[in-house]
Amino acid sequence: MNKLIKYKNRLKMDLLMMLRPQALIALVAICTLQTLNLIIKPWNRDLGLGAIVYELYGGIMWYEFISPQAAAFWLLQLLPCGMAFAGFLEGSMDSRLPYTAYRFSSQTAWWLSKVAANLLGCFAIALFSGLLCALIAVLGGHRGLLLAIQDAQGFRMLSMAPLLLALLAYALQMGILTGLGMLVYLISRNSRLALLSYILPAAWSIMRHSGDDSLLMDNRHRVINWGMAKRFSQGGGFGVDTGEALLGSLALILALALLGAAVQAFINQTQRKAR
Amino acid sequence: MNTYLKRVLSGGGLYWGATLTLFACLYAAMGVLSYLGLSYYTKGDVVYFLTLPRGDVIHLLLPLIAALPAATLCAEDRSRGYLALVLKRCGNGRYVLRRLSQAVVGAALAVALGFAAYCAIVYSHSPYTADVDMKEAVSTYLPLMTRHKALPLALDTAFRLAFAAATWALICAGCSAFMGEMQAMLVTVVAYYFLSQLLVGSALNEWMPQRIQTPDLFTAAPLWQYSLRQLAQFLLAALFGGACLAFALGKRGGMRP
Numbered sequence: 001m002n003k004l005i006k007y008k009n010r011l012k013m014d015l016l017m018m019l020r021p022q023a024l025i026a027l028v029a030i031c032t033l034q035t036l037n038l039i040i041k042p043w044n045r046d047l048g049l050g051a052i053v054y055e056l057y058g059g060i061m062w063y064e065f066i067s068p069q070a071a072a073f074w075l076l077q078l079l080p081c082g083m084a085f086a087g088f089l090e091g092s093m094d095s096r097l098p099y100t101a102y103r104f105s106s107q108t109a110w111w112l113s114k115v116a117a118n119l120l121g122c123f124a125i126a127l128f129s130g131l132l133c134a135l136i137a138v139l140g141g142h143r144g145l146l147l148a149i150q151d152a153q154g155f156r157m158l159s160m161a162p163l164l165l166a167l168l169a170y171a172l173q174m175g176i177l178t179g180l181g182m183l184v185y186l187i188s189r190n191s192r193l194a195l196l197s198y199i200l201p202a203a204w205s206i207m208r209h210s211g212d213d214s215l216l217m218d219n220r221h222r223v224i225n226w227g228m229a230k231r232f233s234q235g236g237g238f239g240v241d242t243g244e245a246l247l248g249s250l251a252l253i254l255a256l257a258l259l260g261a262a263v264q265a266f267i268n269q270t271q272r273k274a275r
Numbered sequence: 276m277n278t279y280l281k282r283v284l285s286g287g288g289l290y291w292g293a294t295l296t297l298f299a300c301l302y303a304a305m306g307v308l309s310y311l312g313l314s315y316y317t318k319g320d321v322v323y324f325l326t327l328p329r330g331d332v333i334h335l336l337l338p339l340i341a342a343l344p345a346a347t348l349c350a351e352d353r354s355r356g357y358l359a360l361v362l363k364r365c366g367n368g369r370y371v372l373r374r375l376s377q378a379v380v381g382a383a384l385a386v387a388l389g390f391a392a393y394c395a396i397v398y399s400h401s402p403y404t405a406d407v408d409m410k411e412a413v414s415t416y417l418p419l420m421t422r423h424k425a426l427p428l429a430l431d432t433a434f435r436l437a438f439a440a441a442t443w444a445l446i447c448a449g450c451s452a453f454m455g456e457m458q459a460m461l462v463t464v465v466a467y468y469f470l471s472q473l474l475v476g477s478a479l480n481e482w483m484p485q486r487i488q489t490p491d492l493f494t495a496a497p498l499w500q501y502s503l504r505q506l507a508q509f510l511l512a513a514l515f516g517g518a519c520l521a522f523a524l525g526k527r528g529g530m531r532p
Binding site for chain 2: 022026029030033037068069071072073075076079082083086087089090191192195196199203204207
């Protein structure tokens with residue numbers, strides 16, 4: 001029982017490092033402005049509550065030629081987590097490292113604790129963002145959480161599943177990118193490099209793999225598209241397979257965590273200086 | 276080396292910025308390169324390649340390119356711990372001016388270096404220079420560059436991008452007075468994307484950062500309007516950066532030693 005409380009407290013501290021005031025301010029500012037930017041448009045006035053959250057966290061549609069605005073939209077959605085991640089790296093994995101590392105039984109245990117905290121943080125950010133967006137939409141007079149979808153037989157039905165799926169895919173996408181950033185930081189101890197490895201793969205992939213041409217370049221199996229629920233296949237149409245997206249994201253997060261655990265064997269964390 | 280320039284050049288941010296600029300320019304050219312192949316270049320292609328960095332991915336990466344050299348300036352001052360001595364020697368006003376100008380120089384240099392590397396790659400990979408010696412290459416290219424306005428075009432593109440990078444570097448320098456290096460970079464990126472998004476389709480559409488950076492040269496519309504807007508943005512950014520730094524050095528500021 002004591003051990004469980006200890007783990008819980010460590011996770012709590014890591015989450016507090018991640019969700020610092022700067023990160024929360026960024027989250028509130030970005031979410032508020034993005035939501036307002038969407039709901040003030042005259043053609044979006046009739047959208048339901050669920051549809052608004054889905055529009056904002058379901059990613060972007062397939063594009064033949066993606067515009068910088070569309071790419072910037074999704075990158076902007078990923079940046080609150082970037083702010084939280086920056087705080088997490090500076091606090092939990094750098095300045096507090098000498099004071100907390102000795103509490104763990106091994107470096108691997110330390111690393112796995114950070115991975116778990118990071119993943120929880122990503123889910124928390126996705127949840128907060130969704131709730132805040134919904135709250136702003138409610139204040140704007142939008143109602144109705146259910147979304148109209150088409151099942152495999154072509155029947156229209158109302159469901160909350162796309163909304164939850166969008167938030168889940170969004171959280172997993174952030175989990176992959178932060179996992180990669182953490183691994184880069186673990187190897188290089190360079191926070192700038194870690195941050196670049198969070199932003200650049202996302203920017204590059206959005207620009208490169210947003211087309212829906214399945215013959216020239218099949219983008220259904222690209223990681224960036226696993227995080228956008230709007231690009232998921234619905235009713236058998238073109239798109240990313242939902243199972244592949246969710247399981248693939250989880251597998252990738254797990255692979256990055258295991259890779260980090262393997263790298264730990266060759267690194268003495270407490271004797272390295274951060275750059 | 277002069278300590279002023281040394282501070283700009285010693286941080287890795289400048290070189291990261293230059294690498295990102297080169298990457299953004301090459302990314303724009305990549306689709307054409309893989310489709311046509313190098314051996315099919317014509318005279319017009321050289322000019323065409325120089326217009327490519329005016330769009331797409333450079334817009335996404337520009338705030339990052341600008342912020343990389345600028346974000347470290349204040350963070351280093353805070354972490355080194357002798358800011359009190361620096362301020363005693365040069366005074367608050369001069370310190371602010373120095374940091375702002377270093378941010379501007381760093382960002383402009385990053386874009387200039389990256390763009391110069393891109394131009395060098397475009398020219399050196401063209402069949403006009405592949406099989407001939409350097410002297411002949413220069414004599415082949417000189418009339419081509421002047422007649423097709425390739426050089427003015429390249430210079431205009433590089434200048435506008437460098438100017439835009441300098442503008443966003445000032446904003447990043449202002450943000451870095453209050454927050455860590457990485458947070459300052461991210462806030463700059465967020466501000467840039469937001470401004471770009473919010474102004475689309477609004478009455479202030481023509482003040483969009485991308486539109487100002489890369490006016491369409493082929494419509495023959497006067498360019499001075501774009502340059503004026505860009506200058507106004509630069510001055511506003513300088514005001515913001517200066518005010519943030521001055522406030523941070525004040526009695527209750529985060530940078531006050």
